[in-house]
Amino acid sequence: MTSQNERSPMYVVLAIMPTAIGLLTYQIPHSVNFLPWIWLYLCPLIAAVVLAGSRQKSKLSRPSWGVIIASSVIVGASLLSLRYSASEPVVAGVYLFRNIALLVLAWLMVSIVPDYRRLFCAILVGLSLWIALCYLVIAIEAGNPDYDWRRFFVSVRHVRHLGYLVVFQVGIAAGLAFTSDRRWQFLIAILAGFTFANLAGGRAAILACLLAAMTAAVLSPSWKKNVGAVACLYATSVPLSFIYIPPQDHWGIQRLILTVLGYTGSVNMEAGRMMLWERALDLIRQEPFYGHGDGQFIYHVQDLWPAFHPHNIYLQMVVQFGVIGALAVSYLVGRGIWINIQGQHRNVPALAAVAGTLALGLLDGPLFYTSALTLFVMCCAALYREDKLLRQARAKQ
DSSP states (O other), X not given: OOHHHHTOHHHHHHHHHHHHHHHHHTTSOXXXXXHHHIIIIIHHHHHHHHHXXXXXXXXXXXXXXXXXXXXXXXXXXXXXXXXXXXXXXXXHHHHHHHHHHHHHHXXXXXXXXXXXXXXXXXXXXXXXXXXXXXXXXXXHHXXXXXXXXXXXXXXXXXXXXXXHHHHHHHHHHHHHHTTOSSOHHHHHHHHHHHHHHHHHTOHHHHHHHHXXXXXXXXXXXXXXXXXXXXXXXXXXXXXXXXXXXXXXXXXXXXXXXXXXXXXXXXXXXXXXXXXXXXXXXXXXXXXXXXXXXTTOGGGGOTTTOOOSSOSOHHHHHHHHHHHHHHHXXXXXXXXHHHHHXXXXXXXXXXXXXXXXXXXXXXXXXXXXSHHHHHHHHHHHHHHTHHHXXXXXXXXXX
């Protein structure tokens, strides 16, 4: 790797921009918060990747025909829903632009990024600073009667959504820790991630973090020792989680204790999810082929619960893109996982982060938000590096 790549602006964007954008946007309405993450994070990231490629004089690799067809199906389904079924075509159009930009980002990353360990280190730094900023906002604004700290806008809609980011933090840190000789820094990042997840108090996110870390441990050479390390780190994170308790018992590690004792109203939350899932199934039956478009779910559930997504990424994909588009998304993600597992060079950080996010998606909607979706796409692109190496080897034969 050249010294130019070591100073790549791509790493600067990943490490610094999340915190910078958070400071600029945490007081603006969530209804427009996703726009800064497109213009100030996603677009500069694409520009930085292109700049890195031009410095390295990298050649863009042609994706496989399966990837091209699946990507075309997703875009085609979005265009059809934009034309025929979207409740708010302008909103659907903005999300379509975002999704096309993410497909381009994935293609560029597979072609250009030579060292994914450096990439993941930059992402890990950015995530750690970003999540720490979120909790700083909570601590500062908790006593402000004019500010609803439970629904602050540092990329996420409310505190519970911090779990989306922590899953990536823990998965990437665990993947780096268990495949590196210098691992103590990454073990500290895992411990911090578990503590952050406990502070948010989301049960699904905590389980997803544990699954992500365990996935990295199992895929590593010394898997028994690493599984024990994960258990010890989480056990250590529990008392650390009492150092700061958010000023409401619906958040924090104490929420989990109260849930076990039956005092948090979790049954109502679960019943709310069931209503959203039933409405999602109704929407799928209404338009099973190309869906209703991205960002449209909230316009169909105002009478139930003003949720932006059905709190299940699998239902969310079918509602957005229809059955065919959802199968195309499944192909893109599944093919990357399969090739990586079967290949000689497993990208453990990417596999762990993707596994944790897919598990979290059973009960929540992390892939609705631009920040989490961008991280997910970058991890999936990292999985395709093995495919690129195999295709290059076949071309030389």
